[in-house]
Structure formats: C-alpha cells, structure tokens
Amino acid sequence: MSRPGTIGAQPGLEREYLTADLPGARQRALAELMAGNRRFVTDTLRHPNQNASHRAAVATEQHPFAVIVGCSDSRLAAEIIFDRGLGDLFVVRTAGHTIGPEVLGSVEYAVSVLRTPLVVVLGHDSCGAVQAARAAAATGTAPTGHLRAVVDAVVPSLRRAQQAGVDDLDAIVDIHIAQTVEAMLESSEALAAEVAAGGCAVVGMSYRLAAGEVRIVAAEPTEMAGVVAAAA
Ligand SMILES: [Zn+2]
Numbered sequence: 377m378s379r380p381g382t383i384g385a386q387p388g389l390e391r392e393y394l395t396a397d398l399p400g401a402r403q404r405a406l407a408e409l410m411a412g413n414r415r416f417v418t419d420t421l422r423h424p425n426q427n428a429s430h431r432a433a434v435a436t437e438q439h440p441f442a443v444i445v446g447c448s449d450s451r452l453a454a455e456i457i458f459d460r461g462l463g464d465l466f467v468v469r470t471a472g473h474t475i476g477p478e479v480l481g482s483v484e485y486a487v488s489v490l491r492t493p494l495v496v497v498l499g500h501d502s503c504g505a506v507q508a509a510r511a512a513a514a515t516g517t518a519p520t521g522h523l524r525a526v527v528d529a530v531v532p533s534l535r536r537a538q539q540a541g542v543d544d545l546d547a548i549v550d551i552h553i554a555q556t557v558e559a560m561l562e563s564s565e566a567l568a569a570e571v572a573a574g575g576c577a578v579v580g581m582s583y584r585l586a587a588g589e590v591r592i593v594a595a596e597p598t599e600m601a602g603v604v605a606a607a608a
Contacts, residue, residue, distance in 0.1 A: 394441035395491035396575035403603045405441045405494035406579060410590070410603075412459035417588045425461025434463035442466070443486045445560070446498035447473045447505065451585050454498065466492055472505025473497055473556050474529035475563065484566045487576050495567065495576060497560070498590070499553040500583040501546040506530055510548070532559075546582075553580040554594035561596060571596055 394401040394408075415421050425434075441464060444454040448469045455465060466486040468479050486492040508519065509530035518524050533552035542548055557580040561568045570576035579601070580594030595601040 393439035394493055395439060396487070396493045396570065397491055398493070401441075401493035402575075402577040402600065405492075406577070406600060406603045409442055409458050409460075409494070409496065413457060413588075413590050415459045416457050421459050423461065424459065425464055431462055438463050438466075438490065440464055440466040440486065440490060440492050442494040442496055443468070443483055443492050444496050444498055445469075445473050445475065445479060445483060445556070446496075447471060447500055447503055449500060449503065452498065452500055452583060457583065457588060457590070466490065471526045472503060472509070472530050472552070473499055474505070474526050475556060475560055476525070476529075480560065480564045480567075483560065484564055487570050488566050491575075493576055495560070495578045497553050497556045497578070497580045497594070498583060499549050499556070499580070501549060501585055503545075503549050503552075506533070506549050506552055507545065509534055510545070550582050550593045553582055556580065557594045557596060 394405045412424075442458075443466045444458075446452055446454055446467065446469045448471045452469075454467045454469075455461060458465065466482075468482045470476075470479060483495060487495065505526050508523070509527045512518055512527050513531070513534055519527055530552060533548065533555040536555060537543070537548045537551045540551070542551060557578050561571065561578060567576065567578070571578060577600045578596045579592055581590040582593045583590045592601050
C-alpha cells in the first residue's frame, strides 16, 4: 500500500503517501497536522488539496495520512482546523468523541486497510457532551433516548476526574480525551497491535474554540508528544 504519491499543496512538494509501512510516517503525519493547525491559528491558510485536479487525482483511491476521531461539535471541522483537503483525513465524529463498535470498526479500517499511520482523538473546551454528562451525574437524572449512550460513555472520565480532584470543565475534557485514547487501545486489538508494531500512533488533542489551537494531551507511544517540540 506504499505507492508513491503526493500530499501537500505546494507545487513541486513531492512526498510519498504517509502509510504505516513507511519509516517515520507517524511523526510526519503529526507534524503535518500541527503545521496545518498553525496556519489556521495564524490565518495563513493554504487550503491544500481542495481543487478540481486534486479531486480527480484521488477519485479512484485514498491514502489519508491521519484518522480523526473527533467530537461532532459544529465548530470542530477537521479539514478546516488542520487546513487539509480531499483524501487527507479519515474522519469519524460523534458527540463527545464517544467510541462504539462502528467507530472502532471505522478506525480499524483506516489503520489496517488504508495503512493510515496516525489516529487523533480530538476534543475541545466547553464540550456539550461532557457538560451533559456532568449535569446528569449532578442531578442523578439520565437523559432519555439514545443521548443516554453518549452520557454513559463519558461517565468513566468523570469518575477519573473526581478521583484526581479535578472539577474544572476544560480539565475534565482533557481527561476525557486521554481516557478515550486508552479506551480505544483497550477495545481494539487491531489498533493496539499496529501501535505495538510501530506502524501507528494514537494522539489525543484538545482544541480551544476561541483560539483555534490544538494541544497534545495524550500520546501512545508517549514519545510522539515530543514530535511537535522537536519540530518547533
Ligand atoms: Zn464536544
């Protein structure tokens, strides 16, 4: 699956597709995302891979370099905040980035079949799903319908926050992101095996709605968190 190809919008910037079979692909994928987020924060967007010729180029096959498991919040659109385009990101979004079987199956497809080298769990400050779970816990009233599944999925993170004496909503969000990274690795043997083999990394990122900036709050393997510092 490591066919040569290109990512990036600059003319002449030829790169191989970042697949799990390439050495350094995990680090390069993370650096690419952080660079795109930096462009978004500083209002220097390039809108890569969004024109008609690229649309035609990726019509027959895809080699996304990152999976984004993000919250469904309308202000958290992955291609916008990472300044990417068609074929770059394999995106799965649920309220509170909760992970059921379909989400895990989608991640496993990207990692095992498409050979995507990086999985990002993307949460954000003021998350409504975390707020809803906190309200349900405080009042002892579970929401009705399928919303309950979202709230129930956040409860382990609330417990962990409570045990750590953390009460601030945005600090709880960061704990929930780290908890989601751990839960994903515990629940998906295929993903855990790829990470153990060095073909894939899972990184938790926390996004600030007003600033537009992501920051790494969890990483497996842990040394992935140092990629950004090294690239800066
Ligand atoms: Zn949210």
